[in-house]
Amino acid sequence: MIKDVSLGQFFPGNSIVHRLDPRVKLVLTIVFIIALFMCRGPVPYAIMAAFLFTVILLTKISFVLIFRSIKPILILLIFTAVLNIFYATGGSELLRLGSVVITTGGIYTAFFMVFRIILLVVATFVMLTYTTSPIMLTDGLESLLSPLKKVKFPVHELSMMMSIALRFIPTLIEETEKIMSAQKSRGADFETGSIFRRAKALIPVLIPLFINAFKRAEDLALAMECRCYHGGEGRVRMRILKLCPLDYISIIVSLSVFILAVILSQILTFGVLI
Amino acid sequence: MADIIKSDKLTFKYNINSDTPKTALSEVDISVSSGEYLVILGHNGSGKSSLAKHFNAVLLPCGGKVYVDGMDTSDEQLLYEIRRTCGMVFQNPDNQIVATITEEDVAFGPENLGLSRKEIRSRVDDALKTVGMYEYREHAPHLLSGGQKQRIAVAGIIAMRPRCIVLDEPTSMLDPAGRRDILNIISDLNKNHGITIILITHHMYEAVNADRVIVMDQGKMVMEGTPKEIFVQVEKLNSLGLTVPQTVELLYNLNQSGFNLPLDSITLDECVDTLASQFCK
Numbered sequence: 001m002i003k004d005v006s007l008g009q010f011f012p013g014n015s016i017v018h019r020l021d022p023r024v025k026l027v028l029t030i031v032f033i034i035a036l037f038m039c040r041g042p043v044p045y046a047i048m049a050a051f052l053f054t055v056i057l058l059t060k061i062s063f064v065l066i067f068r069s070i071k072p073i074l075i076l077l078i079f080t081a082v083l084n085i086f087y088a089t090g091g092s093e094l095l096r097l098g099s100v101v102i103t104t105g106g107i108y109t110a111f112f113m114v115f116r117i118i119l120l121v122v123a124t125f126v127m128l129t130y131t132t133s134p135i136m137l138t139d140g141l142e143s144l145l146s147p148l149k150k151v152k153f154p155v156h157e158l159s160m161m162m163s164i165a166l167r168f169i170p171t172l173i174e175e176t177e178k179i180m181s182a183q184k185s186r187g188a189d190f191e192t193g194s195i196f197r198r199a200k201a202l203i204p205v206l207i208p209l210f211i212n213a214f215k216r217a218e219d220l221a222l223a224m225e226c227r228c229y230h231g232g233e234g235r236v237r238m239r240i241l242k243l244c245p246l247d248y249i250s251i252i253v254s255l256s257v258f259i260l261a262v263i264l265s266q267i268l269t270f271g272v273l274i
Numbered sequence: 275m276a277d278i279i280k281s282d283k284l285t286f287k288y289n290i291n292s293d294t295p296k297t298a299l300s301e302v303d304i305s306v307s308s309g310e311y312l313v314i315l316g317h318n319g320s321g322k323s324s325l326a327k328h329f330n331a332v333l334l335p336c337g338g339k340v341y342v343d344g345m346d347t348s349d350e351q352l353l354y355e356i357r358r359t360c361g362m363v364f365q366n367p368d369n370q371i372v373a374t375i376t377e378e379d380v381a382f383g384p385e386n387l388g389l390s391r392k393e394i395r396s397r398v399d400d401a402l403k404t405v406g407m408y409e410y411r412e413h414a415p416h417l418l419s420g421g422q423k424q425r426i427a428v429a430g431i432i433a434m435r436p437r438c439i440v441l442d443e444p445t446s447m448l449d450p451a452g453r454r455d456i457l458n459i460i461s462d463l464n465k466n467h468g469i470t471i472i473l474i475t476h477h478m479y480e481a482v483n484a485d486r487v488i489v490m491d492q493g494k495m496v497m498e499g500t501p502k503e504i505f506v507q508v509e510k511l512n513s514l515g516l517t518v519p520q521t522v523e524l525l526y527n528l529n530q531s532g533f534n535l536p537l538d539s540i541t542l543d544e545c546v547d548t549l550a551s552q553f554c555k
Contacts (some may be wrong), residue, residue, distance in 0.1 A: 084327040135374045170416040216369045223370035227383035228361045234388040
């Protein structure tokens with residue numbers, strides 16, 4: 001049951017998107033989201049959607065997987081749609097049930113709201129988590145945040161903690177499974193009973209897990225000290241992130257698309273609802 | 275040869291501030307010469323791990339001194355110099371791997387030393403080739419076997435180019451194949467790379483190839499000598515709660531039942547020869 005936990009949901013590959021510098025992907029994803037919120041009207045949205053569609057094609061990740069990634073937020077989508085249909089006003093009246101009014105404006109807003117959320121979620125998955133290994137993501141974050149070192153923000157410590165956490169997740173999952181098997185072999189029951197009963201059954205699993213985790217932390221700290229670790233100062237990274245022509249090209253192409261979409265939505269707003 | 279490690283009346287106590295401090299080491303005098311292959315034996319709680327931890331200033335003596343290549347371990351200024359001279363490999367390979375990619379982990383030590391990128395790269399490649407894990411350089415360590423993980427841990431230390439490596443029960447969590455690999459790597463490092471090896475273990479047969487064996491008991495050094503000199507003293511080792519290698523045990527048991535065989539045939543080949551010369555006349 002624990003094995004199903006997939007981490008960071010990274011799909012290894014060697015596509016153009018996979019090979020991009022993590023910093024470029026991080027920044028472009030953020031810019032994409034900002035641009036998305038500045039878009040008004042069908043044409044800009046179509047441009048953004050087409051951009052995302054091209055990215056998906058480039059990653060070679062199957063569309064089935066992409067659709068599956070939307071599933072967890074389905075409730076949120078329905079909620080947003082319903083709320084907007086009933087509360088957004090404008091346009092002509094379609095239906096009136098007592099005090100509830102459904103207008104074309106409401107449906108229009110609801111549609112674009114849902115569409116926006118889908119684009120947002122898919123973009124983060126496709127441009128970031130699906131195509132960037134967690135370690136690359138950590139490195140990218142460290143590099144992007146490094147200017148904050150000047151204001152004494154512990155950038156190195158933060159990224160070290162993140163990468164060690166990533167390193168130990170599989171180890172701890174394995175250990176949890178071992179402990180659970182050991183408990184099961186002595187008659188522990190994790191699968192039946194009410195949710196409270198099952199939660200309570202996990203306590204004897206968590207206690208040894210935590211104790212071992214502390215023990216591991218102590219061992220690791222010792223091993224790190226023995227390898228002359230003394231924080232980020234004076235440390236040289238073997239692998240450094242370096243922007244290559246592909247990165248520059250994708251920055252230019254993506255930014256032009258985003259700017260086009262935003263400018264078009266400024267121009268086309270006249271005469272269009274909202 | 276010059277001494278790479280020297281301890282002078284080394285004393286160490288745990289819980290020194292409590293009412294009942296526990297003495298782990300009392301007045302231990304050891305000197306390890308450069309290029310030596312030393313094995314330290316002892317049962318659990320004999321003080322062998324505490325001793326090892328003094329060799330790269332993880333623990334500092336409560337009394338006496340430890341010198342690593344002439345550097346006093348209690349001098350904080352020299353801490354990193356001491357640790358890059360004397361590296362340490364621990365028991366559990368899982369708990370000493372830092373990174374999610376093999377080569378990144380091996381690079382961890384050299385990265386901390388602040389070397390140039392080119393130098394780090396070449397050291398990492400060399401270290402991985404030395405332990406035979408070069409083709410796994412881009413793998414995730416958690417998917418490797420225990421023996422392979424321990425080889426990565428050894429590579430992580432070699433990449434710092436230490437002159438001495440202390441291994442604290444490096445094989446006790448490994449399967450027989452992994453154990454053999456690690457022992458072969460240790461011998462190779464000692465013979466072909468001139469690295470001083472201090473191997474802490476309670477597996478007797480791992481001591482067979484050593485230049486010198488030290489037996490610890492209750493925080494004291496109780497026996498010292500070549501493997502042959504040590505293992506012939508079967509009764510004394512047994513009284514210390516230690517066994518002897520199976521080869522010696524076999525010969526000893528045969529002698530108990532009336533034979534008169536020399537006990538100093540400690541390797542498998544020597545033992546076979548001894549038995550063959552006795553019985554195939």
